[in-house]
Amino acid sequence: MPTIQLLVVQPTPFCNIDCRYCYLPNRTSKAVVARETLQNLFSQVFASEWLGGGLSVVWHAGEPMVLPIGFYRDAFALVEALRPPELQVVHSFQTNGTLIDDNWCRFFAEAQINLGVSIDGPQHFHDRNRVTRSGRGTFERTIAGIRLLRRHGVPFHVISVLTPQSMAAAREMFDFYIAEGIEQVCFNVEESEGDHISESFREADAEALYYRFLGKFWQLWTAAPGKIRFVREIETALQQVIRPKEAPFYNQLIEPFAIISMDWAGNIATFSPELLGLKNPVYEDFILGNINRDALVDLADSPVLVRMLADIKVGVTMCREQCEYFSVCGGGEPVNKLAENGTFASTETSYCRITKMRATDLVLDALDRIPPEGFDAAAIARVTGV
Numbered sequence: 462m463p464t465i466q467l468l469v470v471q472p473t474p475f476c477n478i479d480c481r482y483c484y485l486p487n488r489t490s491k492a493v494v495a496r497e498t499l500q501n502l503f504s505q506v507f508a509s510e511w512l513g514g515g516l517s518v519v520w521h522a523g524e525p526m527v528l529p530i531g532f533y534r535d536a537f538a539l540v541e542a543l544r545p546p547e548l549q550v551v552h553s554f555q556t557n558g559t560l561i562d563d564n565w566c567r568f569f570a571e572a573q574i575n576l577g578v579s580i581d582g583p584q585h586f587h588d589r590n591r592v593t594r595s596g597r598g599t600f601e602r603t604i605a606g607i608r609l610l611r612r613h614g615v616p617f618h619v620i621s622v623l624t625p626q627s628m629a630a631a632r633e634m635f636d637f638y639i640a641e642g643i644e645q646v647c648f649n650v651e652e653s654e655g656d657h658i659s660e661s662f663r664e665a666d667a668e669a670l671y672y673r674f675l676g677k678f679w680q681l682w683t684a685a686p687g688k689i690r691f692v693r694e695i696e697t698a699l700q701q702v703i704r705p706k707e708a709p710f711y712n713q714l715i716e717p718f719a720i721i722s723m724d725w726a727g728n729i730a731t732f733s734p735e736l737l738g739l740k741n742p743v744y745e746d747f748i749l750g751n752i753n754r755d756a757l758v759d760l761a762d763s764p765v766l767v768r769m770l771a772d773i774k775v776g777v778t779m780c781r782e783q784c785e786y787f788s789v790c791g792g793g794e795p796v797n798k799l800a801e802n803g804t805f806a807s808t809e810t811s812y813c814r815i816t817k818m819r820a821t822d823l824v825l826d827a828l829d830r831i832p833p834e835g836f837d838a839a840a841i842a843r844v845t846g847v
């Protein structure tokens with residue numbers, strides 16, 4: 462029986478800006494999810510027996526803040542009314558930050574939203590890609606939003622998409638986060654997804670660039686304790702490498718229904734959230750069914766799911782047999798395999814070489830510097846600073 466861990470809900474596909482690396486195909490559409498669709502989704506999820514103790518709901522796949530606060534007040538009240546009392550539900554937003562104002566800050570605090578703001582570092586890096594439809598940079602508006610969040614004491618993390626230029630500037634990136642009081646940082650590399658071909662992946666030495674960037678950033682981070690509290694890529698790599706032998710690696714991206722994604726029209730997909738909205742005739746656009754028409758639990762027998770799962774499993778088996786990083790990866794991300802290799806039934810991608818292999822190497826290389834006689838928690842903390 463699956464366990465749902467993450468629900469990605471597209472309140473609207475619309476985005477008020479037009480990032481150059483965006484893969485979302487319908488971002489000019491102003492469609493909005495209907496209340497009835499949300500009711501069908503949450504009532505079926507809550508009745509499904511596929512739940513653990515908690516559920517994370519991410520309002521994403523478009524810019525969530527283009528809808529009024531009242532939309533989310535109603536939606537959250539609906540979720541509350543339907544939620545089983547023992548289930549903890551956490552709502553998350555990933556936003557471009559350009560629409561943050563005092564009212565939104567008060568709402569984020571009141572609703573205890575887990576908030577992520579996308580900002581790619583200092584203005585000259587950010588404005589290369591994160592632009593309006595007329596091509597103007599959005600840095601000024603995003604940083605104004607971040608400063609307002611800080612003034613209101615609203616906790617948030619940032620996600621920065623790295624490019625070859627910013628990867629060559631670890632110190633500048635680090636100084637930027639410190640100067641802006643940004644305490645929690647996540648890095649993404651620009652990926653090839655859908656029709657978008659990554660500029661970073663064309664760089665011959667992208668893997669070395671990423672390794673050097675993360676290594677330098679780690680060094681700066683440990684040399685200035687207390688300034689940045691969390692760097693996702695380093696913490697994740699550490700947790701995956703330093704874990705009890707008996708703890709299996711769980712890859713939710715390859716488990717059916719561990720992640721459920723729903724678009725504004727009620728179409729349901731699973732595995733990598735980015736699949737929803739992409740076109741693919743072989744897998745019928747990755748859509749398992751529609752929550753307004755189908756019973757959620759019946760989607761487990763959907764022919765599309767059976768076909769996708771079979772191919773994903775072949776890819777995971779190939780990874781298990783061929784890749785020495787399998788124990789810290791669990792077979793990677795289906796969406797990247799499809800985008801880069803043309804099939805789920807495959808192994809390595811530029812994406813996994815950069816984000817998984819090189820990040821793991823960095824941690825292993827750091828641990829190698831600890832002499833065997835000093836290999837304990839304190840020694841690990843001294844090297845890693847974490």
Ligand code: SF4
Nearest residue numbers: 780784790792793813
């Ligand atoms: S690192 Fe890449 S090749 Fe290795 S297990 Fe993960 S996805 Fe497969």
